[in-house]
Amino acid sequence: MQEEKFISWKDHRAGKMNDLAPSADLISLVQESLASREEAMKRELAAKYLLCEDEASDIVSSFLQRSYGPAFALTEEIARREGTVLLFIGRKDCAICQRCQPILSEFILEHKDIEPVILDYSQPEGLLYHLIHRDEQGMLPLIAFISCGKIMMKSCGECAAIQIYDEHYRNMSEECRQNIYVH
Structure with a gap:
């Protein structure tokens, strides 16, 4: 059973809520995660069944496509x-x-401009959790603010007060407005 956590204002101020670099690219993060899984699985399969990695490659690619295909399709949509x-x-x-x-x-x-994507972990798309949060000790829920394909804030295994989400959203909105004028 998961340890119950509620992020405090002190922890929020200390930066413990967001464990990703600011503005991490969603597609790149997911592609890197899939590539890492593919490499590890090819090595394991090749070693276990005495195959060369090229022989294991097709098997692993097919498995990953079936398993993570819906999650990757959702990633592209988001x-x-x-x-x-x-x-x-x-x-x-x-x-x-x-x-x-x-x-x-x-x-x-309170924020009608936000598009919610609510998933149950048991759905095929729910495997997106593992592609975004690669820590083996992960805990649910995963909550992320994503703007224009960039993960602006992510937390796992904790729940925050609405004021903390408001602050993250406000800061993120200000950052996005500032970035418009940079280009």
């Missing part, structure tokens, strides 16, 4: 969106996920 997406990947039997639902629902109601 990256094409011009507005801000709030991605939530949780599970029905997760206490933290259930506690986050009303907080995020209220946040989404």
